[in-house]
Amino acid sequence: MTGPGVENINPRSILSRMKPYTPGKPIWEVQREFGLTSVTKLASNENPLGPSPLALEAIQAYLSDIHRYPDAETVNLREAIAEKRGFSPEQVLVTNGGDELITLLSETYLEPGDEVIVPSPTFSEYEFGANLLGASIISVPLGENYRYEVEAILEAVTERTKMLYICSPNNPTGTYMTKTDLHRLVKNLPSHVLVIFDGAYSHFVTADDYCDGLALVREGYPVVVLQTFSKIYGLAGIRVGYGIADAGILQRIRQVKEPFNVNTLAQVGAVAALKDDQHLEATRTNNVKVREELYTELRTLAIPFTPSMSNFVLVDLGTQAKSIYDNLMSRGVIVRYGGGWNLPNHVRISIGTSEENEVLVQTLKEIMAVLT
Secondary structure, X not given: OOOOOHHHOOOOHHHHHOOOOOOXXXXXXXHHHHOOOOOEEOOOOOOOOOOOHHHHHHHHHHHHHOOOOOOOOOHHHHHHHHHHHOOOHHXXXXXXXXXXXXXXXXXXXXXOOOEEEEEEOOOOHHHHHHHHOOOEEEEEXXXXXXXXOHHHHHHOOOOOEEEEEEEOOOOOOOOOOEHHHHHHHHHHOOOOOEEEEEOOOHHHOOOOOEOOOHHHHHOOOOEEXXXXXXXXXXXXXHOOEXXXXXXXXXXHHHOOOOOXXXXXXXXXXXXXXXXXXXXXXXXXHHHHHHHHHHHHHHHHOOOOEEOOOOOEEEEEOHHHHHHHHHHHHHOOEEOEEHHHHOOXXXXXXXXXOHHHHHHHHHHHHHXXXXXX
């Protein structure tokens, strides 16, 4: 029931054309919907080994102090990141996950009429922030095998281009832009284009010709490198990410940032996680191992997939993809359907543990046996 006159309170017109981000279903929701006790979630690219143990210790030790406001300047965490990455603290901005940084970039730099180049398919939040500020999205399709096409991106640039997003490795394809291509792209862009290099999955890359974008920041190019503690460090639930860029670029973003955007437990947990090399390497090792196990099973089932440099794999299930996805869900295996990326024949499967992978494969075999 609505009150009198409420129907006359109109939101901004852009909202009628915007779709909110839809995350992967949480475990509890699937359990409740299908009456299940056991659920295997391989939908949100979470760390299957759990959070960094050092981060857990730090968070638990700080619980009694959460009656105090967090450090609005995130000094300790910025210093820890700067030391780890080889930058000054002024070149680091800590945010409430990588998503907040994307929104802050839009709020800082975009105005109606500006253009934002977004390769496609990719992470939908790039478009969300741009749409919110009234900018135009210029979509540049990825090439064959979902490779980045540098020339196509450069051809899309105009005088109105304000920002360009590069997600590498790219979500949801797992493909990446080579170091040579990235440097060629950035060095051929007009100086008025800000490049946001989303390296959320960079820790998982094993390719020799990969670049995480940081060298371009050091060389003085207008590049913001986005990173997160959600993936490799397993801290998705406490929401902490960061950007590395020229101090002047970040100072402008600080003008629109909320003062207490990153909570205290996230800050102390992230500082500790940066020191947890054992957890990081164990995560990397598991990712390579289980990803290869998944490749082997998919080849046995004659299911096409895109080789990935990330902690997920894009899998082509053909015209029955949505039916298979729904069946997996009803049996307690959560993956991500590709319809939201305009990939209706695909699902994205996160890399879990070997045990979770076995559950996925066995369930997939059972479903396909019935459907075929």
